[in-house]
Amino acid sequence: MFSFFRKSKTTSASPEGSISDHDADPKGAQVAASLPSPAGWMERLGKGLQKTRSSLVQVFTGTQIDDDLYEELESGLILSDAGVKATEALLDQLRQEVKDKKAQQAHEVKALLVNLLSDWLSILQAPLQIGRSPTTVIMVAGVNGAGKTTTIGKLTRHLTDQHAKVLLAAADTFRAAAKEQLLTWADRNQVDIVSQADGDPAAVSFDAVSAGKARACDVVLIDTAGRLTTQLHLMDELKKIKRVIQKADPEAPHEVVLVLDGHMGQNALAQAKAFDDALGLTGLILTKLDGTAKGGILLAIAHWNCEREALKQPRIPVYFIGVGEGLQDLQPFVAREFAEALLA
Numbered sequence: 034m035f036s037f038f039r040k041s042k043t044t045s046a047s048p049e050g051s052i053s054d055h056d057a058d059p060k061g062a063q064v065a066a067s068l069p070s071p072a073g074w075m076e077r078l079g080k081g082l083q084k085t086r087s088s089l090v091q092v093f094t095g096t097q098i099d100d101d102l103y104e105e106l107e108s109g110l111i112l113s114d115a116g117v118k119a120t121e122a123l124l125d126q127l128r129q130e131v132k133d134k135k136a137q138q139a140h141e142v143k144a145l146l147v148n149l150l151s152d153w154l155s156i157l158q159a160p161l162q163i164g165r166s167p168t169t170v171i172m173v174a175g176v177n178g179a180g181k182t183t184t185i186g187k188l189t190r191h192l193t194d195q196h197a198k199v200l201l202a203a204a205d206t207f208r209a210a211a212k213e214q215l216l217t218w219a220d221r222n223q224v225d226i227v228s229q230a231d232g233d234p235a236a237v238s239f240d241a242v243s244a245g246k247a248r249a250c251d252v253v254l255i256d257t258a259g260r261l262t263t264q265l266h267l268m269d270e271l272k273k274i275k276r277v278i279q280k281a282d283p284e285a286p287h288e289v290v291l292v293l294d295g296h297m298g299q300n301a302l303a304q305a306k307a308f309d310d311a312l313g314l315t316g317l318i319l320t321k322l323d324g325t326a327k328g329g330i331l332l333a334i335a336h337w338n339c340e341r342e343a344l345k346q347p348r349i350p351v352y353f354i355g356v357g358e359g360l361q362d363l364q365p366f367v368a369r370e371f372a373e374a375l376l377a
Contacts, residue, residue, distance in 0.1 A: 081356025085328030113329025186218030202241030
């Protein structure tokens with residue numbers, strides 16, 4: 034598994050436990066370190082994807098490779114919310130692979146599908162890069178209920194485990210108790226937080242970026258208010274937050290990350306497109322994949338990224354996936370691991 038955290042070969046720990054950036058590569062082009070998967074992660078991932086997997090693996094219980102197998106696989110993929118376009122394209126490639134490899138048994142088709150899924154999903158695999166700027170500003174968005182604030186708390190733990198100095202910004206002043214929830218995560222992770230009693234979200238964000246730079250923080254994580262894409266006044270507020278952040282740092286935000294609820298299926302893809310139109314997303318985090326049969330949405334997101342590449346638009350990778358409530362249940366997305374867990 035690749036680390037989501039990138040640092041230079043010559044970084045050193047400061048007395049406060051942060052990463053010193055005086056020797057860092059100014060372009061942030063260093064190679065991500067290779068780290069082992071956390072203990073038990075593949076087991077938790079497999080359990081989390083059980084409902085999605087159940088509609089797919091039963092297709093391969095027989096021995097015949099015929100039209101029925103492909104029809105059942107098509108139904109399973111669509112039911113998992115892979116989407117019609119992604120399903121058709123994937124099955125066309127699978128048929129060609131079966132022909133080229135002269136597969137004779139259903140289990141051979143399954144193995145070919147695992148490889149295809151891994152190749153397809155590799156377009157989404159990329160590490161979250163930290164260190165291209167002395168203070169990396171990450172703006173986190175998402176609709177209510179997607180698990181945005183909890184994800185920020187887990188991400189903070191990942192960052193501090195990599196010795197990054199993190200500052201949180203409680204810019205979600207729309208939802209009741211959102212600030213208190215983030216304060217709990219700040220206390221649990223032993224990091225500082227910027228908040229205001231009745232502050233404007235943009236003002237809180239500006240203060241946080243300014244404070245992060247002044248305190249030589251490695252990362253500023255900004256929790257913005259959850260909102261539906263149909264709430265135009267709130268979407269406009271998000272745009273305002275981004276503009277105000279740029280007043281504090283013209284190069285910020287360095288990352289605009291959208292947290293998506295895996296239960297939403299195709300609606301998650303629609304949300305990604307809408308938030309990208311409004312903010313220009315740089316990455317995604319998919320949560321709550323456990324307990325849902327809609328894990329195929331990653332295939333739809335991968336197909337969307339292929340369409341973006343064809344239009345010369347940048348990829349929007351999936352930085353992390355979540356399959357539970359524990360701190361270890363949010364991990365960097367690795368295409369091969371996901372494909373194997375989906376069809377294990």
